[in-house]
Amino acid sequence: MSRIRPLSGFPELLPSQRFVEQYVLDRLRETFELHGYAGIETRAVEQMSQLARKGEIDKEIYVLRRLSADPNAAETDELGLHFDLTVPFARYVLENAGHLAFPFRRYQIQKVWRGERPQEGRYREFTQADIDIVGENSLAAHHDVEIPLVMLEALENLHDSVGLPPVLMRVNNRQLAEGFYRGLGIEDTAAVLQRVDKLEKIGAAAVVESLAEIGLDAERASKVVALARIRTEDDSFVDQVRALGVNHELLDQGLELLTAVVDAAREAVPGRLVADLSIARGLDYYTGTVYETALVGYESMGSISSGGRYDSLAFDGKQTYPGVGISLGVSRMLVPLLAKGRLVASRSVPTAVLVAVNDEETRWEADAVARALRARGIPTEVAPKADKFGKQIRHADRRGIPYVWFGGMDGEVKDIRSGDQPAANAATWEPPAEDRTVRVSGAWD
Amino acid sequence: MSRIRPLSGFPELLPSQRFVEQYVLDRLRETFELHGYAGIETRAVEQMSQLARKGEIDKEIYVLRRLSADPNAAETDELGLHFDLTVPFARYVLENAGHLAFPFRRYQIQKVWRGERPQEGRYREFTQADIDIVGENSLAAHHDVEIPLVMLEALENLHDSVGLPPVLMRVNNRQLAEGFYRGLGIEDTAAVLQRVDKLEKIGAAAVVESLAEIGLDAERASKVVALARIRTEDDSFVDQVRALGVNHELLDQGLELLTAVVDAAREAVPGRLVADLSIARGLDYYTGTVYETALVGYESMGSISSGGRYDSLAFDGKQTYPGVGISLGVSRMLVPLLAKGRLVASRSVPTAVLVAVNDEETRWEADAVARALRARGIPTEVAPKADKFGKQIRHADRRGIPYVWFGGMDGEVKDIRSGDQPAANAATWEPPAEDRTVRVSGAWD
Numbered sequence A, B: 001m002s003r004i005r006p007l008s009g010f011p012e013l014l015p016s017q018r019f020v021e022q023y024v025l026d027r028l029r030e031t032f033e034l035h036g037y038a039g040i041e042t043r044a045v046e047q048m049s050q051l052a053r054k055g056e057i058d059k060e061i062y063v064l065r066r067l068s069a070d071p072n073a074a075e076t077d078e079l080g081l082h083f084d085l086t087v088p089f090a091r092y093v094l095e096n097a098g099h100l101a102f103p104f105r106r107y108q109i110q111k112v113w114r115g116e117r118p119q120e121g122r123y124r125e126f127t128q129a130d131i132d133i134v135g136e137n138s139l140a141a142h143h144d145v146e147i148p149l150v151m152l153e154a155l156e157n158l159h160d161s162v163g164l165p166p167v168l169m170r171v172n173n174r175q176l177a178e179g180f181y182r183g184l185g186i187e188d189t190a191a192v193l194q195r196v197d198k199l200e201k202i203g204a205a206a207v208v209e210s211l212a213e214i215g216l217d218a219e220r221a222s223k224v225v226a227l228a229r230i231r232t233e234d235d236s237f238v239d240q241v242r243a244l245g246v247n248h249e250l251l252d253q254g255l256e257l258l259t260a261v262v263d264a265a266r267e268a269v270p271g272r273l274v275a276d277l278s279i280a281r282g283l284d285y286y287t288g289t290v291y292e293t294a295l296v297g298y299e300s301m302g303s304i305s306s307g308g309r310y311d312s313l314a315f316d317g318k319q320t321y322p323g324v325g326i327s328l329g330v331s332r333m334l335v336p337l338l339a340k341g342r343l344v345a346s347r348s349v350p351t352a353v354l355v356a357v358n359d360e361e362t363r364w365e366a367d368a369v370a371r372a373l374r375a376r377g378i379p380t381e382v383a384p385k386a387d388k389f390g391k392q393i394r395h396a397d398r399r400g401i402p403y404v405w406f407g408g409m410d411g412e413v414k415d416i417r418s419g420d421q422p423a424a425n426a427a428t429w430e431p432p433a434e435d436r437t438v439r440v441s442g443a444w445d
Helices: A015-034 A048-060 A086-099 A142-162 A174-183 A189-196 A204-213 A218-228 A237-242 A249-268 A330-339 A360-375 A389-399 B015-034 B048-060 B086-099 B142-162 B174-183 B189-196 B204-213 B218-228 B237-242 B249-268 B330-339 B360-375 B389-399
Strands: A045-047 A062-066 A079-081 A104-113 A125-134 A167-173 A273-276 A289-295 A305-315 A320-329 A343-345 A353-355 A380-382 A403-407 A410-415 A423-425 A440-442 B045-047 B062-066 B079-081 B104-113 B125-134 B167-173 B273-276 B289-295 B305-315 B320-329 B343-345 B353-355 B380-382 B403-407 B410-415 B423-425 B440-442
Touching: A015 A104, A015 A125, A015 A142, A015 A330, A015 A343, A015 A440, A045 A048, A045 A086, A048 A079, A048 A086, A086 A104, A086 A125, A086 A305, A086 A320, A125 A142, A125 A305, A125 A330, A142 A167, A142 A249, A142 A289, A142 A305, A142 A320, A142 A440, A167 A174, A167 A249, A174 A189, A174 A218, A174 A249, A189 A204, A189 A218, A204 A218, A237 A249, A249 A273, A249 A289, A320 A330, A330 A343, A353 A360, A353 A389, A360 A380, A360 A403, A389 A403, B015 B104, B015 B125, B015 B142, B015 B330, B015 B343, B015 B440, B045 B048, B045 B086, B048 B079, B048 B086, B086 B104, B086 B125, B086 B305, B086 B320, B125 B142, B125 B305, B125 B330, B142 B167, B142 B249, B142 B289, B142 B305, B142 B320, B142 B440, B167 B174, B167 B249, B174 B189, B174 B218, B174 B249, B189 B204, B189 B218, B204 B218, B237 B249, B249 B273, B249 B289, B320 B330, B330 B343, B353 B360, B353 B389, B360 B380, B360 B403, B389 B403
Parallel strands: A167 A273, A353 A380, A353 A403, B167 B273, B353 B380, B353 B403
Antiparallel strands: A045 A079, A062 A079, A062 B062, A104 A125, A125 A320, A167 A289, A289 A305, A305 A320, A343 A440, A403 A410, A410 A423, B045 B079, B062 B079, B104 B125, B125 B320, B167 B289, B289 B305, B305 B320, B343 B440, B403 B410, B410 B423
8 A cells, every 4th residue: 555645625633733732722621611611512413404504505514425325215314514513502502402501601622524625724624612602592792792702811821821823803793883884774784794894805995886886875885884994902993983973773782782892802801802893704694793813923814713693593493592602713723833833842742751671571670660650640651672772762852752761760860851860769750840741832933 | 493303323412421521531631641642633534445444344434425516526535434543543654654753652532433223332423532552564562561551540540530330351362362273273263263252142052063063073162162261360371271282382472472461460450451262353453462341330331442453553565564552432431321320520510600790780890700710720600690699599509500709809609508608809719629620420329
């Protein structure tokens, strides 16, 4: 069998890269749990009838077939791999509503699959980390403030601990835009939103032109564009909106809610969140606050973390389950940084100590040393072969293992970086804390 | 939309059950890393040409198709979901051999999929935790001793920490049986092994009869069965085999290797491993030591952890990669215990403290208390609504949250189990360690 070519769109990590990913996932989990979010996992498959409900995306679904299935038997309902974690979560909420306490906070870190054409930053298999809060029939507005703060805190922790680039989250509110458009007497607000969504891509003049096509006069079109160009780090966006002289009850609600988000973020994670009235989140099913996040300096990667409020995440015929949530594209964020060597692990194995073996007859002695070290939580392996010591040291060096132990319980331990080799007892010796486990750090210019 | 029926064969856990699973996975990871195993993940899909190499199992493969794929375009190589973690690992080793240091120890905890008919204890989606050591061209015999000890230590840690039932691992060696059969002058040793494998199911008389059908006389057939009935907790199996009066070089090798496994396990995890010469592991691709493990008292669940030595895990045309490994069926072990309520989490959310809200105007004060507690690693949430305090306490109670905080930074904290409500400062108050995080424990009769 010849060397197998990697599959395009299905990134796989080397062990040292996986350490970084695992570290990041552990830190995310820590932050989410600190805020009371419970972890769940859903099955990888959903019934096609569920997946197809979300419109546009159905092209990208991977459909499953049992190899042994009777090709003539009609399937009752085909299965497909989930393409996000929101559709499965909505189904999970309906299926388990009687066993959940609402409002229900959950985080979910899993792979999702999309059968799309692979391209830079787009994968067919990738890991997402989602947090959502879902209520039964109602969900208070302060959760729209909570969700971005939790995700920003998680990303800020990664910035502090491994030097992940800082992020900038841009927040808007659909009620704000909707109210503004209605205040201008526009009825088909969705058509306007759809055109404004292209502002960043095609520019203000082209948007004004496309708005004229759907019947907006120059004055109203220019106000629509003026609204979308408002972007402030504090709540001064309110005055800028007011200066446009439009009034509507929905606009007031939107302004109030967006102010609450911006004010809270300024206190909790200063500099990481702005009100940006151009954010529309395309055709997504959001009904209120919307979020989008870029890594500063890596804006070309696109949004790494997006989400928003949806007034009806799920509906079972009687109860409605409104929610607000945000999703972090873990692979989208990490794979390019790993490929560029921007995030690195200090070694390729968890091992802190390699116990050298004198000869195969005394391997039991090396095993005893390893047991004593592991009993105190020090990751240890025993050399695979009683080679010359130089070769055993190279075995450690190739893997980045910092220490090699020679002799029995009363032996010597060499720090292979400094060459120091003091006497040590396996029942008491401790490596420095920073060598005990694999460290993850940023390697930025 | 009416209530959705769960999909048979795709178990999903409630939040409190998922805590237990996550706890178990964390402990497994801890043990594996303590022994120097590096974590990897492989993509969920493999090319069908790779998956189909393993014979019998191809019936159970889930094949993938892109919903938007042109039905007339011939697929170059279809993709299927992996049905174990060994086939993907072998492919990963070949694909990344130049970046790995051998012998390479890896653990891999992932879901696998099998399109088989769902039945008690059989799932279509389930989680496995595998450890393997793979060498380049050669792999020393002492790794056959290491692998079962690491898995037994992992299971013993779960026995100690959450009261998972104790396990019994049964170990055999294919060289031992092969050598014994050859020593009896049998040529088609595979045919004999295949029949002996049914001993437990059909009994000794039926096996002797089936051996007669392939030409074994009564004396040799009875020796074959006598060998398979040997089971000892120490190395006394050697004398029992010798007493059968058969000699062969392969037999000697097998006896020596099995003795090493049994002796090492008696020291490291006494009572958890026996030499059992009936273990054959069916048609699997093992070539040396083989392992099978039952939960004591739950033997009807079948083997929860199996594996063995394979002399050619992978081959790239030049190098051979021999390996030895063992797989733990995490779902197979946990799902029945969770369903029976044998393993339980102390609460359904990570939250240790609920901060009560006086009125919506002072929610900021509750938020500040929560921030102060979280800053010291105490999982905290703020009440969703300024309800009457009795209702806010019930909110905590329903989720198993042990503490409710009243007032600002200088407030009072109620232990809702005892009713005690001392004054406390949010910058310094600490819950007892056992209340800080969710506890997992066993609820056995």
